[in-house]
Amino acid sequence: MENVNQKRLFVASCLALLVTAMTFAIRAKIEGVFSTDYGLTKEQIGYAFGPAFWGFAVAMFLGGFIIDIVKTKNILRMAFGLHLVGIVLLLFANNMISLFVANVFIGLGNGSVEAACNPLVSTLFPEKKTKMLNRFHVWFPGGIVIGGVLAWLLMDLIGLRWEILVSLLFIPLAIYGYIFWGQQIPETERVSSGVTYKEMLRNVGAPFTIIATVVLMIFFASVPSLKINFQSIYPYIAVAVILVMVIIEGRLVNKIFLLFPLVLFCMLLTASTELGTTQWINALLQTNGISPMIILVVVTGIMAVGRFFAGGLVHRLNPTGVLLSSAVIATTGLLLLSVASGAAMTLLSAAVFAVGVCYFWPTMIGVASEYIPQSGALGMSILGGAGFVATSMVLPIMGKSIETSGPQITLRNMSVLPVILIVAFIALSIIIRTKYAKKIAK
Numbered sequence: 001m002e003n004v005n006q007k008r009l010f011v012a013s014c015l016a017l018l019v020t021a022m023t024f025a026i027r028a029k030i031e032g033v034f035s036t037d038y039g040l041t042k043e044q045i046g047y048a049f050g051p052a053f054w055g056f057a058v059a060m061f062l063g064g065f066i067i068d069i070v071k072t073k074n075i076l077r078m079a080f081g082l083h084l085v086g087i088v089l090l091l092f093a094n095n096m097i098s099l100f101v102a103n104v105f106i107g108l109g110n111g112s113v114e115a116a117c118n119p120l121v122s123t124l125f126p127e128k129k130t131k132m133l134n135r136f137h138v139w140f141p142g143g144i145v146i147g148g149v150l151a152w153l154l155m156d157l158i159g160l161r162w163e164i165l166v167s168l169l170f171i172p173l174a175i176y177g178y179i180f181w182g183q184q185i186p187e188t189e190r191v192s193s194g195v196t197y198k199e200m201l202r203n204v205g206a207p208f209t210i211i212a213t214v215v216l217m218i219f220f221a222s223v224p225s226l227k228i229n230f231q232s233i234y235p236y237i238a239v240a241v242i243l244v245m246v247i248i249e250g251r252l253v254n255k256i257f258l259l260f261p262l263v264l265f266c267m268l269l270t271a272s273t274e275l276g277t278t279q280w281i282n283a284l285l286q287t288n289g290i291s292p293m294i295i296l297v298v299v300t301g302i303m304a305v306g307r308f309f310a311g312g313l314v315h316r317l318n319p320t321g322v323l324l325s326s327a328v329i330a331t332t333g334l335l336l337l338s339v340a341s342g343a344a345m346t347l348l349s350a351a352v353f354a355v356g357v358c359y360f361w362p363t364m365i366g367v368a369s370e371y372i373p374q375s376g377a378l379g380m381s382i383l384g385g386a387g388f389v390a391t392s393m394v395l396p397i398m399g400k401s402i403e404t405s406g407p408q409i410t411l412r413n414m415s416v417l418p419v420i421l422i423v424a425f426i427a428l429s430i431i432i433r434t435k436y437a438k439k440i441a442k
Helices: 006-036 042-049 051-070 072-091 096-124 129-136 139-157 162-167 170-180 197-203 207-222 234-253 259-279 281-285 292-308 310-339 343-357 360-371 373-404 407-414 416-435 437-441
Strands: none
Touching (some): 006 042, 006 051, 006 072, 006 129, 006 162, 006 259, 042 051, 042 373, 051 096, 051 207, 051 373, 072 096, 072 170, 096 373, 129 292, 139 162, 139 292, 207 234, 207 373, 259 292, 259 310, 259 343, 259 360, 259 373, 259 407, 281 292, 281 373, 292 343, 310 343, 310 360, 310 407, 310 416, 373 407
16 A cells, blocks of 8 residues: 555554543543532433444444545544544533533544544455454553543542543544544555445445434434333334344345344444443442442453454454353353452452453454455444444443342343353354355465
8 A cells, every 4th residue: 555654544543542432431430420410310321421322323324334435534534523522512511411412522523433443444454354453442442441540540539520531532632633634544445445335235234224223223312201111012023123124125135145234233232231331330330349440440451451462362263253252251240240249359250241342342343344345334334333322222221220220230131131142153153154164264
């Protein structure tokens, strides 16, 4: 790639993801502030935090559709501007509505980073996509570690106001904007390999059904009065209808094997398991005898180290083997956390959980990039975006559960998600081994 500074672009991408991740850590900390100082219930906070996740999804979906038209560099510029506005608005938030609006901009900025940088990293390193995507995603847990440590130092230890903590986001924001400035950004892999836009849509399997479903999920995640009643038969009927529509669009219309929708289903559960738990870490573990911010730092620190050294593990187990092992360990970690008491047991349980969720996100993106490369930037964006929408739906449900049933029952209920993933990843592994044997052999 002539005139493309791979190292500089990769570093800039990592710093952009660092800003994204730090917003997650800071949000986890100030959840308590908005509860105690501003009088919001846990359920209200869950709805106000929701846009940080579905806004992420909206930006990723739009970015995936238009990135090859408006170019990656313009998506990155948009990410910078949205981050800037969102951080400023967050500094002035003092109720549910203002917190909601600030998170809309922050979520859109975060999603724009992922929409641009996932395909950019994949394009920069075509021979080692999964390895470099894992290294890129080191900076998600890495940023949460940095944000968590800063939250503990500034607010818990020194006693400064939360606005000081939020203001620190301007530093990495300015740095990544500067590093990207004036750089030659390559075309996405889909464009450079000659895959048409129509073929990209087709390889998503059932793009219009998937997008319509995600829009509906965003609607339910954003309107408090539309609570999903799992005791009713209607949610299950809706799921059955969606499955039928996916099959009709994917198999009968597009005539393609439905690997992508299966990967997408797994992504909904992996994202909810990882992000739902870590976003509510303060409320879930505040009575366990150790600062939840310390737990968050330990969890995300383990994730950062694990992702950095992911290349060898992925090579030995292959991506689906890594995902299956992760689901088993994540289930164990959540069950241990649900019965943990005291600092030592909580730390040990959190470490097990961290190992479990460590490889979920980047390896899911890597599976799509490796085995469904024709889905292009759109496929990666849909996966990441849908994962965040699922999390936005889980947050108020978890918040309500924490208030009514308590943290331990909530954690135990969350363990159902990785249990389902164990079954799904076994199926995914069998499908890939039978249909993509030559790809694995390479």
